[in-house]
Amino acid sequence: MFRVHAVVISVLQNAVLRMVPCVRISKNLACCRRAVGGVRWKSSHGLAPLLTASPVRALIDEKISIKGSFLPPHCAVTLCARMHSEDGDLWESFAHFNTKADGTFHLTRDDSVGGSYLGCDPMGLFWGLQPAPGEREGLRLRKKSVETPYVVRISLMEGHVSPREDQSTELAALTTERWYMAPGVRRIEIRQNGLVGTLFLPPGRGPFPAMLDLWGIGGGLVEYRSALFASRGYASLSLAYFGHKDLPGPQNQMNVGDSYFKTAFQLLQDHHQVCANRIGIIGTSFGVYLTLQLATQTGVKPSCLICINGPVGNGFRHQEADSDGMDGRVLSSVKYWTCDDQGNVSFKIFSSPENMIPESKVKVEDVACPLMYIEGMDDLSFSSKENVDLIKETLDTVGKSHLFTHLSYPGAGHLIEPPYAPNTRMSLWRVKPNKLFVQWGGHHAQHAAAQADSWKKILDFMEKHLR
């Protein structure tokens, strides 16, 4: 039984990645296991090694430093990380180390020589998490309840082994908590003015700069990025616009229009704990279109825009939610996604500017504030490149190139999210009437580097334009 770990070592230098492919095949049991002369430390010395980490309770975007000590010198060990998602699926990762002469290993100093990642990366065990063999296919790790942490158990095992090995060789373990919300951050459900959203406020009286947070046509209400922004001092409103039970109309269509998003922006402006002239908008995937569309509405003056892998148009006209007749688009139709004969769904055609109705395209030339576009060059689901090129060209033409920042990451896929969480290269899109999957793309190590770098740049961009 083989488990192929395709691991790519990448070195991020000045935003240019150099790819060095490295494929490691580890057989389930025997071949790469190296116990220390066959002797188990516990039985011979009556001892256990010490595994420590700091901080053991961290925000998702904070690094954790893990160390092992009181081990024999120059010996093979494996660190294994395990956690259960909220749906109960087991995710795991592992890394192989060799202790130094003093019997220690430090993840901030030492290279992983095998496993879910290679090289020196203290967060590799976290972004390298993958569904354990035997778990359901097409899983994506997304936190629904941000008021509780992910609990990740780190185990230290003898030899260079895989997580499937015999559990009794566990020498030491510790538990870490990974939080989306800092202490004191307040989570407020918003169901007013027709809006469906969640507002996160930093601790204190404020006023705070703010963000409006828009996600893609997966729909629902995605809170984790807003919770993180609030943990970094920004009020942040996650907004649902499709596929949520509290929204009007059938759940399989988008029943809200421009005025809905404007109302959300105004809610932030009018909030007594928000600096009305310091509001930005961030959009991922289809949320990019919504971000740009809102930013170019009259009376809406965001301070900055962040767009991640999304289109400049929506492929069809949308109705105002308050007009007569709900001529919303039925989003479950094949009008906006295509499917190949292997059941792989793609939005490339729908999101490609050349296929968009001209009236559906946002007037990018009217953008009046700094705009950052983050592109994953291995985005297999959306035509991100064509869209960013169009935005750049449009802004150049009207002399606004000074407003534009473009970050592009080789090897990164569509789902560029806050750092140190695993990438999903492919996930389940639909189960009935037949199973369909979306190929999001992204090679794990490069995608992880892209998430870490882009998140830092997103926060710096917000610092610069919202404070």
Place this chain on the structure above:
Amino acid sequence: MIISGVHSIRMQKNPCCVKLSVQPSRGLVDEKFSILVQNTPPGFQVTVHALHHSEDGHDWEAFAHYTANNTGTVNVSEDPSLGGTYSGVEQMGLLWSLRPVPGNKPWLRMRKMNVQTPMEVTISVYQGHQTEGFTDQAPLAGVVVERWYMAPGVRRVPITEEGLTATLFLPSGPGPFPALIDLWGGGGQLVESRASLLASHGIAALALDYLTPKITVETGKMVENEYFEKAYKVLEQHPQVLGSRIAMLGISFGAVMTFKFAVYSEVIKLSCAVSVSGSHVQPIDGSVKQIFDYLIKNAGNTRINEENQTIWRDLLLPIPTDPAFKVDVGRLKCPLMLVVGEDDQNFPAPESAKDIKEMMERAGNSHLLTVLSYPNAGHLIEPPYTPHVRATNFVTVGSRQKVVALWGGEMVAHSRAQEDAWRKLLVFLRENLYGTNLGATSLSHLQRKFHLCDGCSVQTVSSTESKLQTRKSSL
């Protein structure tokens, strides 16, 4: 350089620009944090403020004055405080200089009795150099920080079998773990703060109430040696404890007990022992009651100072010459660490340490001894970053009399001592409980770990020296 007039700039035009971040926002009690203030105008004056509402309902605060540099940044780890409850460069000063806000009763002590919830501290930044009235004004920014005694995965197990009143804290992981019996002082109660922290660092720790356990409350009788032996056996036989690696750590009267068991017990076999602010002076191998009565017999040596504070250090002075009244530390077979505050007003810990050293040198086992002696530190040398208190309300077990006990110590030196001693205590415990080099080599091994000079078994740590050492190494 400060630009004149800059500090009068109000933040009204852009009220949301100042950013305050504290990392980690959820730390262990003994973990350092970094506080950064950003985006102020260059040379801007700010006050960084900490507020904590204690478990027993009192407000404690600390504050410090800073001036932002020319990039509009204040980094508490690197920049000097110009005044407040501490001054100079002090990364953790906002915690150890906490004091009850004006208006509170005097002589309060901050203790966390429930270790399953964190200590919450609100850190804020205010405009200008302020000294009072913080709650009446809006800060420029604020964050909430949690300080935990228990790491995730640490298990808290109340122990009531064998008539014990104790709590066992087990580290995360499969075990088995080396272990420790944790003894507190003459105030009694079941104090879990140190044991829970030790378990967060990989040592199974049993907090043992030996002065006010249920059995004493019910019978009125103090416990005998068997009580401690039972506690030891519970640990030794626990499936997740390495029975051959058990230590004992005592503070104050708990240290008095530690000396007794480390030397005389036939049952309790310790891998190492630690005395914090303790004394070896006692009727040898006496029962708890006998040792307690010995102290009370000398109560006439109690001194009251001008502030009406009670000084008890003379109750165990002078160090007797009669060997029947001091534990024969020359018979000790395991490593011993003494932590001593040279300004200890409650126990004559420095005098006792000196005598212990002499006894062990005469007996030829002084290679087992490590002494950490801190000028201007007081009696209550506890895990770091909790506030220093020079004198507090105190009721000794058995007496109804409330006094204000003088513990001693000057705040800065004492806080440095706590930080340095805790770090070295953890190294000492780990080397003796996890390491393979035991016994005779432990001291030289420790010296390398502590970065001490060769040949030194006694370390007198000056306040600047311990500050340097603390800066160099991380916990």
